[in-house]
Amino acid sequence: MPKLDQSLLSGLPPFSLLQPQQIREILDHAVSRRYEEGATIFREGHDADRFYLLLDGYLRVVRTTPGGDQIIVLHISPGQLFGIAPALQRATYPATSIAAAESIALSWPAGLWPEFVSSYPGFATESYKTLGQRLGQIQETLTEMATQAVEKRIACALLRMANQSGRKTAEGIEIAFPVTRQNISEMTGTTLHTVSRLLSAWQKDGVVQSTRKHIVVTDPHRLVILSGIQS
Amino acid sequence: MPKLDQSLLSGLPPFSLLQPQQIREILDHAVSRRYEEGATIFREGHDADRFYLLLDGYLRVVRTTPGGDQIIVLHISPGQLFGIAPALQRATYPATSIAAAESIALSWPAGLWPEFVSSYPGFATESYKTLGQRLGQIQETLTEMATQAVEKRIACALLRMANQSGRKTAEGIEIAFPVTRQNISEMTGTTLHTVSRLLSAWQKDGVVQSTRKHIVVTDPHRLVILSGIQS
DNA sequence: TCCGGAGTTTGTTTCAGAGCAACGTTTGGT
DNA sequence: ACCAAACGTTGCTCTGAAACAAACTCCGGA
Structure with a gap:
């Protein structure tokens, strides 16, 4: 102990x-x-x-x-x-x-x-x-799940994790614990395939950067836009 | 007062x-x-x-x-x-x-x-x-929303309402308050069109009976099966 | 009694995303 | 250093359900 x-x-x-x-x-x-x-x-x-x-x-x-x-x-x-x-x-x-x-x-x-x-x-x-x-x-x-498309739900999930556990680094906001695509799919009610595709696309666009089990949000602002949150 | x-x-x-x-x-x-x-x-x-x-x-x-x-x-x-x-x-x-x-x-x-x-x-x-x-x-x-197909979600929603407010009648369990297809779609994150179609189909199968704003579950057991709940 | 709006039904079209399959890559254990 | 298992990527197909469209029916109020 x-x-x-x-x-x-x-x-x-x-x-x-x-x-x-x-x-x-x-x-x-x-x-x-x-x-x-x-x-x-x-x-x-x-x-x-x-x-x-x-x-x-x-x-x-x-x-x-x-x-x-x-x-x-x-x-x-x-x-x-x-x-x-x-x-x-x-x-x-x-x-x-x-x-x-x-x-x-x-x-x-x-x-x-x-x-x-x-x-x-x-x-x-x-x-x-x-x-x-x-x-x-x-x-x-629940509201999000019921009304938003997969892409927005995944963006929201990333933002929520970044918010809750984000460490600021040189590249952006780093999620502080290991996350697999499977995990994200379990947060958003989709498949790991769809998550993988989207993460790849976003990586190409410079919004996120990810290796296995490890994600950095490099462009939080753009992710907010993708998430469809307005204020 | x-x-x-x-x-x-x-x-x-x-x-x-x-x-x-x-x-x-x-x-x-x-x-x-x-x-x-x-x-x-x-x-x-x-x-x-x-x-x-x-x-x-x-x-x-x-x-x-x-x-x-x-x-x-x-x-x-x-x-x-x-x-x-x-x-x-x-x-x-x-x-x-x-x-x-x-x-x-x-x-x-x-x-x-x-x-x-x-x-x-x-x-x-x-x-x-x-x-x-x-x-x-x-x-x-939330779990249901994330994992179940529309049909099962709607069945679950009906069962939940029947459980919470059901009055036993001659025809079956009657939901005690007015419910529109729109309302059900807002409980399940789908469209009123889809709800309408399913309710019609179930009515034909004798599972439910509905008029506008008013629903009676005539065959609760079959609805449970449709909902995919096992125990 | 007629009108208008709210609620419902049904048909058709379209497409996001699930399902399936196969392959590539990293990691940790022996 | 190797192997197996866990994790990730990518292409293709196919279907469930959304989107669009158009009537129809019921109900309450003027």
Whole structure:
């Protein structure tokens, strides 16, 4: 178990109002674990017995259809709570979460949630705020999926990843975790073939630059235009 | 303002644990309003200054794209809280809600939410439970949208409406509020043309029976098969 | 009773994108 | 250093569903 430090939590919104003593309490009850790329943190349908906080890395939250198709519902970045089904009175997790890159997460038993909410000021507020954002985000994805053509959906997906995890580099905005064409197709409800073709075309146009599992958005502005977002 | 009665609330999950005195308090702060079919309760992007409870009728929760396309994110049935953006620390509503049939709703100022949560036992728990279900439901719709063909999506949409608002009649399960082909197309991300064709075909096969704005599922079992759900 | 608009049906045309197939390339394990 | 597996590319075909077009039917209001 890695060494845990107060500073890990004190900078994060759900815990930022707390006293050092309280943070110590929280860490005392936490289990810390490292997950390799591709490892599963919890599975859809399993007992929702813990809730989690991602310290480092990136996660994919994934649902599988009875037919075996997968789709990526959202990504989790460091500092975010996830697997908070227990807070919503759910008996089981509604989706699977998988490490997109090597990741570290803390977790607590589900039974501790009410205690966190009542004992730690701002914790409930911040958690439900996150939840609200997530709900809004999914609604947006749904809308997009229902109304936009494949090309725009893929552009949006790239922009969303760039926004959430983008590192600025000399060439452009680099997506901070490994992404395959298959992954993008699972975010947009298309096939890896179509994604591959589009990415090639965009690369030719100088909008993106990609090697296997690694994407840099070289011309964000043009991608925004392709995504069809206006404002 | 219609007359409000204790029994209106005492049977609903968020309030079922409360004392008559507490319910009286809640009603004292509530505003009750009637909405005609097609009326807007609140609009996407507007200040989230109230939260609501649907007493009677049915609502559509709708999002509009910059391009002017609409999609129906979910339906609200009597007894459900809605417009609870304030509870999620959102400044604005993320979607528009429209009365699908003549409806009656109570509402309270956003500022009262924290008080409800702290004063009324079980209120927070039940509300967040509803929220969890809704999140799960939207994730499911998203998955469906991303992986299933139009025919299956429409079958699923019909089943969902039948489930949520179905009245058992001699002919089958009747959807309790007015639905146009256009509406169904907005739930499934297709065109009213495609919906019309499919509904006609299914009518010929004896699976559904529909007149304008009114649908009865005559053979639910066959519709389940068409929807591709297995278990 | 007639009119107009909202909702529905049906036919035809068109094309984006899925499906299939085959091949190329990178990567990590032994 | 090699091999196998994972990942990516590209061409071709074919179909599901959108787009376009044109009536038809029902309903409420003047």
